[in-house]
Amino acid sequence: TLVNGGVTASIRGHVRSIDIFPNSNLSGCKVGIFYKYKEGWNFKVRSSVGLGNVSAGFSTISGLSLAVEVGDYIGMYYASGAMERSISGEEGLHFEPGDYCDVGDTVYMYRYNGDAISLGGYITPRLSVTIQPLADILPTSATAHGTVTQLGETPCTQHGHCWSTSPSPTIANDKTELGAIASVPHTFESKLTDLSPSTIYYVRAYATDEEGTEYNAEYEKVFRTHNYPAVAVTALYA
DSSP, X not given: OEEEOSOOOSSOEEEEEEEEOEEEEEEEEEEEEEEEXXXXXXXXXXXXXXXXXEOSSOEEEOSOOEEEOTTOEEEEEOSEXXXXXXXXXXXXXXXXXXXXXXXXXXXXOEXXXXXXXXXXXXXXXXXXXXXXXXXXXXXXXXXXXXXXXXXXXXXXXXXXEEEESSSSOOTTSEEOOOOOBOSSSEEEEEEEOSOOTTOXXXXXXXXXXXXXXXXXXXXXXXXEOOOOOOOOOOOOOO
16 A cells, blocks of 8 residues: 655545556556544545556546545555656655555555655545634523635535534534525624523534535534523512
8 A cells, every 4th residue: 555645635625536657557456545543654544446457557537536635645555566656856655565445444654755656636625614613602592603615516505503402413403594605715603592591502514515515524612501690689669
């Protein structure tokens, strides 16, 4: 298994096509998107595709859909054959014998400094949204903020916040619907209403396009509504 160490993804999206340059015919070829899941050269496979046999020489392979996040790496495995390589002036090549190119595989890799294989991917952007700190938390309401940071391949038709008393709320739960957007960055605000006092809520920002609904990736916001303040009662006499 080989992973190019020099160039990482600069945007979130899908790899729809790759450029590949084998020196000789490859068999059992797979291409994967890798990320570091802990310190050192410890990689995990986020997404992968089996290509089977790939003929020698440069080619572009399209029709793929490999999920990729900012900072991810591209890599591959092949059972036999050889890849075109550059052995000087590159940022480095990570390697480990064996097939570690299926989704969820983890592997510690060694590194060739200055080396690289002739493999690269073309990323199409994916709808992305973030969430910011909540404000104005009251017994039965709160204000949530978010930002749509990147549009996908199709128009964004809806966005807002969703919330629940259970973790990881979705648009099947309570939500705001703030409509379509045409450009980014787009900041937005939602009023969360009809909340119960002194209750823990989970909230996420979301955005929807033809490919589906995306939620803020980093974490969900957790907050507790306030209780009603105590009111001193004084006896009144007519």
